[in-house]
Amino acid sequence: MSKHTIAIVDDHLLFAQSLKSLINTFDDFEVIHHALNGKIFIDDLKNKTELPKIVLMDLNMPIMDGLETTKYLNKHYPNIKILALSMDDDENSILKMIKNGAKGYLLKDIHPNILKEALYGLINEGYYHSKMVSDTLVHSLHPSAEKKINLLDRELEFLKLASTEMTYKEIADVMHLSPKTIDGYREQLFKKLEVKNRIGLVVYALKNNLV
Amino acid sequence: MSKHTIAIVDDHLLFAQSLKSLINTFDDFEVIHHALNGKIFIDDLKNKTELPKIVLMDLNMPIMDGLETTKYLNKHYPNIKILALSMDDDENSILKMIKNGAKGYLLKDIHPNILKEALYGLINEGYYHSKMVSDTLVHSLHPSAEKKINLLDRELEFLKLASTEMTYKEIADVMHLSPKTIDGYREQLFKKLEVKNRIGLVVYALKNNLV
DNA sequence: TTAAAAAAGGGGGAAAATCCCCTTTTTTAA
DNA sequence: TTAAAAAAGGGGATTTTCCCCCTTTTTTAA
Structure with missing residues (x-):
């Protein structure tokens, strides 16, 4: 039966050719295409009759990078x-790629x-998440530790x-307090969290998963 | 060499005992403890000399549930x-458990x-994320599709x-518009997003990753 | 070509939020 | 036992937000 087809999108020719040689030694896979950047790749796709099943996508490429290409x-x-497939191991790059549709992320x-x-993971399960990716996903559930301030x-x-969306008066009613006490809490939290207004409080609360 | 020790925390006795029998047939694992809820389990831990390496944690238990126990x-x-180990397959339960330290989540x-x-995954890699968990983690990076509203x-x-934290006047300056035009945009968005005030706008924006 | 939508702007007023000053009582920590 | 922190509350003035009404012009879509 036919092999699973693969395309490589990477601006380093030697790396791409070497990778192609390696993959072509795998029993069930075959590299059918290589493009030097995202734009060339997309143009090629439009002219091809056979689409690859898997694309190995570099991130840092000229003209059209891996993230934009992945979105497209x-x-x-x-x-x-x-x-x-990237040299970048920072969380932001990983999350952006996964968020925008990549089914796995490997370092070079x-x-x-x-x-x-x-x-094989991509073919059989539809994704391949190494420990690095899983850890990154789990970590993204948490707020930055250094921003956490102890609140009473x-x-x-x-x-x-x-x-x-409650007004301060409504909040006072719910907490069984005087509106003036609520004013006090508000000012206290403005100082503690170093924000200027209620919008700042809301942003802090949401970014720190307090609601 | 000694087997990897396991504790079961689950309020259904028959299920727990059956599970114990099953695991005790695995070559490298041994159930050394069972508790009917989180509180009993924690009390037992304090009196035990041997801690389990792995805990199979139910979620819905009386007195102290799986989430509180996991946090502790x-x-x-x-x-x-x-x-x-739960019957619950909703995203919220999965995310809460992983977020609070669970290294895997399986349905019963x-x-x-x-x-x-x-x-074996827990022992060898430190975690085990099935496709369900991975998909849930990836999905948590995205806002709910149904809530996305087309904005100009x-x-x-x-x-x-x-x-x-800008005032509307400051925003008008930045957008090179009249404060009255800003008022118009605000009311327009209140209607479009079905919120009552600016706080509602902020919550929508953050929950939909628009900022 | 016409209608609708988008983009811009206005008046006026009430309600809410912010900001400055201040107080007392209870609980907690040293 | 004492001091500090937490928890509660007050006056008053200014600024900001919200909400109701309305307008014209440009761009887009039918």
Whole structure:
């Protein structure tokens, strides 16, 4: 039966050719295309009769980078599975790629066996998330530790209510307090969280998952 | 060499005992403890000399549920790996457990081989994320599709600025518009997004990753 | 070509938020 | 036991937000 087809999008010719040679030694996979950047790749796709099943996507490329290309493919060719392949190991790059449709993210310094395993993962499960990616996803659920400020119980209660559409009078009623006490809490939290107004409080609360 | 020790925290006795029997047939694992809820389990931990390496944690339990217990264990026994085991397959439950330290999340209707695979994953990789969990994590990066409302360019620009601590007058200056035009955009967005005030706009913007 | 939508702007007034000053009582920590 | 923090509350003035009414011009879509 026919092999799973792969395209490589990477601006480093030697790396791409070497990668192609490696993948072509895998039993069930075959590189059918290589483009030096995203724009060339997309232009080529329009002229091709056979689409690849998997695209190995570099991130840093001239003219059209991996992120933009991933967004485009996700939208126009949703059946193509994208596996990011990059030198970048920072969380932001990983999250952006996954968020925009990449089904896996590998660093370029991995063992070839991991690449093979990832390719099979994409075919069989539809995704391949290494520990690095999983950890990054889990970590993205949490706010930055350094921004966490210790809030008293009543302050937190007020902050949660302040992050709703209630007026301060309504909040006072709910907390069984005088509106003037609410004024006090508000000023106290403005100072504590170093914000200028209620909008600042809401942004802090949401970004720190307090509501 | 000794087997990897496991504790089961689940309020259904028959299920827990059956699970114990199953796991005790696995070569490298041994159930050394069972508690009917989180509180009993924590009390038992304090009196035990041998801690389990893995805890299979139900979610819905009386007195002290799986989430509270996971938070406590993550804080006080960070080396214990928690694998959530639940009937609940909703995203919120999954995210809460992973966010609070669970290293995996399985539904109770899985094949025993998956459980075994998960246990090995916890021991070897430190986590086990099935496709369900991975998909949930990836999905959590995105806002709800059904809540996404099409915004005009200027509306979006205004919304982003409205989610800062700027006054409407300041925003008008930045957008080179009259404050009255800003008033118009505000009312327009209140209607469009079905919110009552600026706080509602901010919450919408942040929850939909527009800023 | 016409109608609708988008983009811009206005008056006026009430309600809410912010900001400055201040107080007392209870609880907690040293 | 004492001091500090937390928790509660007050006056009053200014600024900002919200809400109701309305307008014209340009761009887009039918």
